[in-house]
Amino acid sequence: MNFNLQPLGDNALVIHLGDEINLQTQSLVQSVCQIFERQHEDWLIEYVPAYTTVTLFYDLQKAAKLSKKNESPYKTVCRRIEKLLSSYAANKKAEQRVIEIPVCYGGEFGPDLPYVAERNGLTPEEVIDIHSNGDYTVYMIGFAPGFPFVGGMPEKIATPRRETPRLKIPPRTVGIAGKQTGIYPIETPGGWQLIGRTPLELFHPRQDPPTLLQAGDKIRFKPISLKEYREWEGQNQ
Secondary structure, X not given: OOOEEEEOOOOEEEEEOOOOOOHHHHHHHHHHHHHHHHHOOOOEEEEEEOOOEEEEEEOHHHHHHOOOOOOOHHHHHHHHHHHHHOOOOOOOOOOOOEEEEEEEEOHHHOOOHHHHHHHOOOOHHHHHHHHOOOOEEEEEEOOOOOOEEEXXXXXXXXXXXXXXXXXXXXXXXXXXXXXXXXXXXXXXXXXXXXXEEOOOOOEOOOOOOXXXXXXXXXXXXXXXXXXXXHHHHHHOO
């Protein structure tokens, strides 16, 4: 595995695993996360996966206890990381979950669906069909608790962000921004083009883990009717 280490502040560092956003690099990111999940290093506070990197936050005092003579905690952590990642098996794929996300497209839930269709020379029904048949992977969680940045959306429906962001977007709203799609887990401002809403809750602050989706997950969007949405929503109340 090829990687570079870079310091970030006084108790963190970044593992760089590639220069391009693609599935191969994403697989490396997930493999690195699984290594740290299995090893339970005492000095490790938290790791945060992103598109091409994994950021590690570490305990300075615990790292210092492992340091060799005249070795800084940062150098100690780098040495431990290099040892852990040297055992990486290149032919071993990271485990992936497949999660189905039901979506009620258009109407009050997807006010920007007509715009996405018009901009791409399609009908709203064609946008729904294309969006619900993409090969999706969650690349990272960020921006808001549980917000998935999802790659794999067909370019046929790619649409730029809104010039003027909305001040409030309802929870569970599905949106498009450029070549990405995502789901707003909580009410928040945002500039993505809104095309639908899922009845699934993506963020449960009292659960462990608190987010339904994780980086590396595969997603399948399933169109549902407004009636199905209301029934699903009623069952979860």
